[in-house]
Amino acid sequence: MTDNTTLLVGPFNRVEGDLEIRLDIAEGAVTAAYANSPLFRGFETILQGKGPRDALTITPRICGICSVSQSIAAARALADLAGVTPSVQGEKVAQLLHMVENVSDHLMHFNLFFMPDFARPVYEARGWYDDVVSRFTAGAGSAIRRATEARAALMHITGLLGGKWPHTLAIQPGGVTRAPTTRDKVRMGADLAAFRSYLEEVVFGGPLEAFVGLGSIAALDNWEAGDAGLFLRVAQEIGLENSGVGKRRYLSFGAYPSQSGEVFKQGILAGGVAADLAPQDIVEELSHAWMLGPDMHPSMGQTMPDEDMREDAYSWCKAPRLNGQTYETGALARQAIDGHPLAVELAQKGSVRARVAGRLLELARTQIEMERLLAEIDPREPFMKHVKLPQNGTGVGLVEAARGALGHWIRVEGGQIASYQIIAPTTWNFSPRDSRGVPGPVEAALEGAPVGEGEETPISVQHIVRSFDPCMVCTVH
Amino acid sequence: MNILWLQSAGCGGCTMSLLCAESPNVFDLFKSAGLEFLWHPSISEATGAEVRRLLTAIESGEQELDILCVEGSIAHGPRGTGRYQMLGGTGRSMLDWVQSLAPKAKHVVAVGTCATYGGVTSAGANPSDATGLQYDGRHSGAALGAGFRSQSGLPVINISGCPIHPDWVTETLLLLAEDALGPNDLDSYARPRFFADNLVHHACTKNEFYEYKASAEELSQMGCMMEHLGCIGTQAVGDCNIRLWNGEGSCTRAGYPCINCTAPEFEEPGHGFTETPKFAGIPVGLPTDMPKAWFMALASLSKRATPERVAKNAVADRTLVPPSVKARKDD
Numbered sequence: 001m002t003d004n005t006t007l008l009v010g011p012f013n014r015v016e017g018d019l020e021i022r023l024d025i026a027e028g029a030v031t032a033a034y035a036n037s038p039l040f041r042g043f044e045t046i047l048q049g050k051g052p053r054d055a056l057t058i059t060p061r062i063c064g065i066c067s068v069s070q071s072i073a074a075a076r077a078l079a080d081l082a083g084v085t086p087s088v089q090g091e092k093v094a095q096l097l098h099m100v101e102n103v104s105d106h107l108m109h110f111n112l113f114f115m116p117d118f119a120r121p122v123y124e125a126r127g128w129y130d131d132v133v134s135r136f137t138a139g140a141g142s143a144i145r146r147a148t149e150a151r152a153a154l155m156h157i158t159g160l161l162g163g164k165w166p167h168t169l170a171i172q173p174g175g176v177t178r179a180p181t182t183r184d185k186v187r188m189g190a191d192l193a194a195f196r197s198y199l200e201e202v203v204f205g206g207p208l209e210a211f212v213g214l215g216s217i218a219a220l221d222n223w224e225a226g227d228a229g230l231f232l233r234v235a236q237e238i239g240l241e242n243s244g245v246g247k248r249r250y251l252s253f254g255a256y257p258s259q260s261g262e263v264f265k266q267g268i269l270a271g272g273v274a275a276d277l278a279p280q281d282i283v284e285e286l287s288h289a290w291m292l293g294p295d296m297h298p299s300m301g302q303t304m305p306d307e308d309m310r311e312d313a314y315s316w317c318k319a320p321r322l323n324g325q326t327y328e329t330g331a332l333a334r335q336a337i338d339g340h341p342l343a344v345e346l347a348q349k350g351s352v353r354a355r356v357a358g359r360l361l362e363l364a365r366t367q368i369e370m371e372r373l374l375a376e377i378d379p380r381e382p383f384m385k386h387v388k389l390p391q392n393g394t395g396v397g398l399v400e401a402a403r404g405a406l407g408h409w410i411r412v413e414g415g416q417i418a419s420y421q422i423i424a425p426t427t428w429n430f431s432p433r434d435s436r437g438v439p440g441p442v443e444a445a446l447e448g449a450p451v452g453e454g455e456e457t458p459i460s461v462q463h464i465v466r467s468f469d470p471c472m473v474c475t476v477h
Numbered sequence: 478m479n480i481l482w483l484q485s486a487g488c489g490g491c492t493m494s495l496l497c498a499e500s501p502n503v504f505d506l507f508k509s510a511g512l513e514f515l516w517h518p519s520i521s522e523a524t525g526a527e528v529r530r531l532l533t534a535i536e537s538g539e540q541e542l543d544i545l546c547v548e549g550s551i552a553h554g555p556r557g558t559g560r561y562q563m564l565g566g567t568g569r570s571m572l573d574w575v576q577s578l579a580p581k582a583k584h585v586v587a588v589g590t591c592a593t594y595g596g597v598t599s600a601g602a603n604p605s606d607a608t609g610l611q612y613d614g615r616h617s618g619a620a621l622g623a624g625f626r627s628q629s630g631l632p633v634i635n636i637s638g639c640p641i642h643p644d645w646v647t648e649t650l651l652l653l654a655e656d657a658l659g660p661n662d663l664d665s666y667a668r669p670r671f672f673a674d675n676l677v678h679h680a681c682t683k684n685e686f687y688e689y690k691a692s693a694e695e696l697s698q699m700g701c702m703m704e705h706l707g708c709i710g711t712q713a714v715g716d717c718n719i720r721l722w723n724g725e726g727s728c729t730r731a732g733y734p735c736i737n738c739t740a741p742e743f744e745e746p747g748h749g750f751t752e753t754p755k756f757a758g759i760p761v762g763l764p765t766d767m768p769k770a771w772f773m774a775l776a777s778l779s780k781r782a783t784p785e786r787v788a789k790n791a792v793a794d795r796t797l798v799p800p801s802v803k804a805r806k807d808d
Contacts (some may be wrong), residue, residue, distance in 0.1 A: 009525045010565025013518040016489050020565030040561040041486055041552070042604025050601065055752040057736065061597040064490020064640060108496070116522055138522035139514060145504050152497045152723075159723025163731025165497065166490040166640055167738075169751070170731045177696045177732030179794040305604070307555035316561075383794065384697035457525030473488050 009457050010038075012465065014113040016065045017472030019430075020312070021364040023461065025451050026380055030461065033439070033446035035430045037317040039419035040290075043477040044303040047420040050080055052389055053410050055420065059408065060167050062422070063474045065108075067166030068101040069401030070474075073408040073422075076257075079173035081410060082387050083376030085259055090175020090383040092373055095256045095263070096188075097162050098399070099370045102255075103195075104151045105402035106331065106363045107203075109469045110227075111136070111147035114356060117462050118234050135227065143202070143227055150198040157188050174385035182379050192371055198368055205227050208364040213245075217349070220357060228360050232353075240353040244464030248350040249325060251277065251428065253407065255400035256369075263369055264338040264362075264400065268327065272348055274337065277322075279398065279407070284423065286317040288432040291318055294434070298421040299394065299403040316476040319431035319440060320423050328441045329404025329428045330469065332358030333463075335365070352443075352467040359469070391415045401425050404469050424474035427449045433448065444470050478543035478654050481535065481578070482517040482588075485571045486562050486598050486607055487549025490518050490640040491589035497723055498643035499669035506647055507780055510654045515542070525566055532567070544653060545627075546584035546646075547575060547610055550591035550598040551620040561605040573621055575610065582705075584653050585610065585627045586634045588646055593635035593666075594741035595619075601745075611635070612666070614742045627720065631660060635667040641740035644720060645672050647794035666741060676765060677735045680718040687711075689783035690776050690790035696751065697732055700791025704760055707751045708734030711764035715739045 008474025010020035018039055024032040034288050043062050047055060059074040060067040072094055078085055086094070116138035123129050135143035155165050161178060162168035170177045180188075196208065205225025214220050221236070223229055235241060254277075268275050285295045290313045292304040306313065321327075332355045335343030343361060346354035390412070397408040404425030411419040431440035439447075442465060449460040484492070495503055496519075496710070501548045507513065514521055516531055522560040534540035543616065551572050552561040559570030567574070579585050587610040591595035594614055598607040608619035617623035626632060634653075636645050649669050652658040664673045686692070686701035693700035702708035710718075710728075713735050717727045728735050736750050748754045754761045763772050786798040 008566050009527050010567070011518065011525070012565055013516075013524045013528065014523060016519070018484065018518070018562075018565045020563070036565070038563045038565050039486055039552070040605055041598050041607070042602075045604040046597075046612035049600065051749045053749055053751060058597060058600065058744075061639065064488040064493045067488070067490060107648055112520065118596075120522065133775055139504060139517070140508075145502050148496055148502045148504065149499070151504070152499050156724030159721070159726025161731065163726045163728045164494075164722035166488075168731065168764055169728065169733040169736075172696060175697070178730075179697065181795070241730070243752075247699065305555065305561075309555075309560060384695075385697050390740045457527070462524065 007456065009395060009461060014116065014376065014466060015470045015472055016476070018061070019465070019470060019472050021257065021461065021465065023446070024310045028451055030446050030449040030451060033443045034314050034441060035432065035443055036315045037158070037430060037472055037475045039472065040305055040316040040476050042303065044420050044422060046415050050417050051412065051415065052081065052417055055410065055417065056172065057169060059422070061395060062477045063167045063471060065105055065471055066101065066401040066403065066474060068098050068162070068168065069399055069406050071168060071171045072098055073399045073406050074078065075171045075173050076397030076399065077395040077408040077410045078389060079387065079395070080397065081393050081412060082173060082389050084173065084385065086173060087175035087382050087385045088259060089378055089381040089387070091258050092377050093161055093176045093180065093383060094171045094189065095258065096370060096373050096377070097158060097168070098256060099366050099373065100154060100157050100389040101165070102372070102402040103363060103366050107147050107151050107361050109359065110356070113469065114466045115143070117459065120335070122459055126237060128230065128237070131230060132234065135230065146202060150195060154191060154195045156191050156388045160184055160188065163380065172384065174387040177384065179383040180377060180379055185377060185379060192374060196367055199336055199364065202226060204364060208367055212361065212366045212368065217342065219343045220342060230275050231356060235353040240463065241349060241351050243460060244352040245466055246328050246350040246441055246445045247326060248347065249327050249329035250332045250336055250347055251322060251329045251405055252337040253277065253398040253400055253405040255334055255350070257399065268322070269333070269337050279396070281323045282320055282423070284320050285434040286318055287435040288313050288315065289318045290316055298407065298423055299411070301421040305419070313432070313433040317427055317431055319434045320428050321434055326431065326438060326441050326444070327428055329425050330355065330358070332403070333363040333404060334400055335362050344445065352463050357467050357469040363389045401468050404428060422477050424471065424477060426470045426472060426475040429468050430470050430472070430475055442470070478512055479515045480512060480517070480544045480546055481515045481542055481652070482546040482548065483571070483575065484518050485547055485549035485575065485592065486552040486605055487589060487591040487596070489519070489548070491548045494534045494640040495643045495646050498647050503643070503647065509596050510651050512650055512654055515540070529567055532574065532578070535581055539582065542578070542582045542649065544584045544586060545578055546586045546588050547592045548588040549605035550609055551575060552605040552607050554604070569616050572620055579621055579625065579627065583628045584631060584634065586636060586649065587611070588636050590637045590639045590640050590738055590743065593637040596639060612741060632657070632667050634669065637668055638715065639737040639743070642672070642717070642720065642722060645669065664714070668739065672716045673714040673739070675714065675716040675719060677713040677717045678764070679716070681710055681729050682718070683729055685787060686791050688779060689787050690780045691783050691787045692790055698792050699794065699796070702729065702734040703753065704726065705753055706734045707736065707746070707753050708747065709737045709762055710735035712762060713737040713739060764778065784785045
């Protein structure tokens with residue numbers, strides 16, 4: 001690769017939505033990266049002037065892959081607006097719907113989006129290449145087909161409780177629209193048992209509890225079974241433990257919040273030090289986004305696209321910062337902030353392998369949580385409280401989508417939405433530079449990525465970008 | 478047949494739904510029917526420069542294209558430039574790409590209500606100036622003109638739905654692969670009739686409540702949702718309650734109303750999605766093909782005839798009163 005060139009990478013696929021990345025390259029490595037989210041739809045503007053309940057229909061349609069997350073964020077924002085909590089049992093059903101979606105997304109990311117890159121000819125000399133080709137060739141590999149079937153079967157829980165996926169309207173501020181019966185419970189129990197069998201036979205090649213019990217990277221290094229083992233072998237051989245290292249500042253809004261607390265804790269983790277999250281310290285900066293107006297907290301934010309697409313900006317994505325700093329969010333952040341010992345060690349590495357292993361760990365842990373949650377669902381209880389929304393007020397809904405922290409901030413005046421602001425996980429991870437010129441998390445993680453002679457779409461860049469599991473449709477919304 | 482799939486201004490949920498296809502999975506199904514992706518953004522290996530070369534080859538005619546599938550609406554803004562959605566790495570808008578590639582395709586298929594009619598992306602103030610491929614809401618002529626015909630002679634085939642049912646897409650593509658989908662197989666909004674000749678009302682489990690106008694008053698109650706909760710399943714096309722979703726689901730079975738997501742302009746009902754607009758206490762929308770006077774007469778009669786069981790269950794979240802079981806004759 002000649003010195004000081006620029007590469008434009010796009011359309012960047014096997015991410016959700018479209019992405020374009022500009023790379024400055026010198027001496028065979030990326031020196032600077034610029035992530036452009038090239039699609040603006042304007043959901044925040046679409047919502048203005050509508051009745052607040054319409055957010056339950058419209059916001060899930062921001063994203064076809066984390067639709068339930070959007071739904072729950074909207075329902076929580078409306079419940080907060082009304083000053084109520086949902087019915088205890090309705091909340092459990094909503095949590096189960098949410099876990100099914102997050103698990104499905106992790107499964108899809110690993111099998112359909114991330115692993116197929118190792119079946120590229122650039123790796124044909126590797127000892128594991130034939131295995132990866134057979135299991136993960138894009139659109140055809142045996143693991144991909146099996147994962148798609150397992151996901152579709154798991155989603156029967158969503159069909160039963162939520163009517164369909166994506167874009168259910170079952171999740172409401174007061175609970176859920178369908179009260180499951182005891183028969184429904186045993187049916188869903190069978191679906192979960194089938195999914196556990198799949199995970200144990202195929203993904204992990206061993207008991208979930210054994211994988212969840214791994215307490216260190218040293219222990220993880222010895223896991224050889226299943227497709228997880230295949231990934232770890234690939235990762236070790238090509239150095240993914242040192243690739244795409246981020247700033248190691250992590251953020252989680254807390255996953256599956258309920259009246260009895262979160263399943264995976266809320267908080268931040270920076271330089272290995274855990275602290276409480278202060279959501280009031282979030283600011284969305286606009287210096288490098290095609291957006292007009294001042295930098296604001298989302299409760300006061302605006303969405304005014306710059307139709308001229310000014311030269312010194314390069315993305316429709318705003319740049320959220322917490323206390324002026326970038327934060328990475330996602331499964332690794334969530335598991336580390338929750339204090340899982342393996343995830344805590346992985347978070348210190350902050351690499352491609354750490355992100356993917358964090359996701360696998362969460363996949364296993366969430367299956368166990370789904371089983372617990374289903375057992376707690378009591379069909380004799382009510383699943384909905386009827387909630388009257390006030391004519392004026394504000395509300396906040398903070399949840400964790402598969403890809404990380406998702407927040408909805410609503411203000412209602414005269415019974416209509418006066419403001420609706422959303423920060424999605426990939427808004428954090430794929431944010432452009434801020435007013436201090438500091439790159440967003442993926443941009444920073446790409447610095448130093450090796451670029452081989454003649455590479456038009458550097459393979460290292462693909463691994464790093466996909467390790468974040470970006471959802472570009474959510475990013476700008 | 479080969480397929481190029483583009484994702485324009487939408488949520489990607491139609492692909493996510495497509496991947497829920499079962500018996501067999503979508504990969505095995507397409508393979509058995511000789512359908513293969515030239516490129517699909519969520520599925521294919523190729524990325525970046527490899528994709529740009531493919532698109533250029535199709536544009537120049539060097540690569541033949543059998544089926545162009547477009548998912549998501551087409552952004553025309555700002556100011557008609559289409560720059561609210563640039564296709565990554567190409568410096569060109571999706572609007573431009575679609576207009577350039579569609580005439581090369583034997584068939585053009587719009588997947589989902591965004592791609593067909595504009596959908597939720599075009600709701601409210603329609604900030605991105607979004608339309609469907611060939612329709613802007615109910616009006617023909619959008620990113621592609623009203624007179625556009627693909628090389629097969631068909632207009633854009635509109636598989637609407639928010640999202641689509643996976644089988645609507647797979648079966649449409651299977652029919653195209655068999656050369657078994659003609660102009661008469663599409664309805665007046667160019668939707669395949671194999672699903673659009675049904676109403677969501679057909680096989681709705683709330684039909685007994687509907688018969689007596691035994692209505693749910695709040696979400697989560699079992700009664701019919703037409704009178705109070707905005708359900709328009711009696712007017713919405715789709716076989717949602719016949720073939721079911723994700724196993725045994727449908728919107729109405731999960732206790733929330735059909736919002737007519739297969740129709741143009743469903744995103745702007747003119748009232749809250751879960752409210753029924755009324756005039757003098759009477760719902761404004763009537764079931765498809767039902768004369769108003771008859772509807773009124775039958776509704777008032779059937780309301781009075783409502784069995785106690787149906788009336789009680791309608792406002793409960795579970796069956797309180799089961800159907801009575803006839804005693805045996807010799808008991």
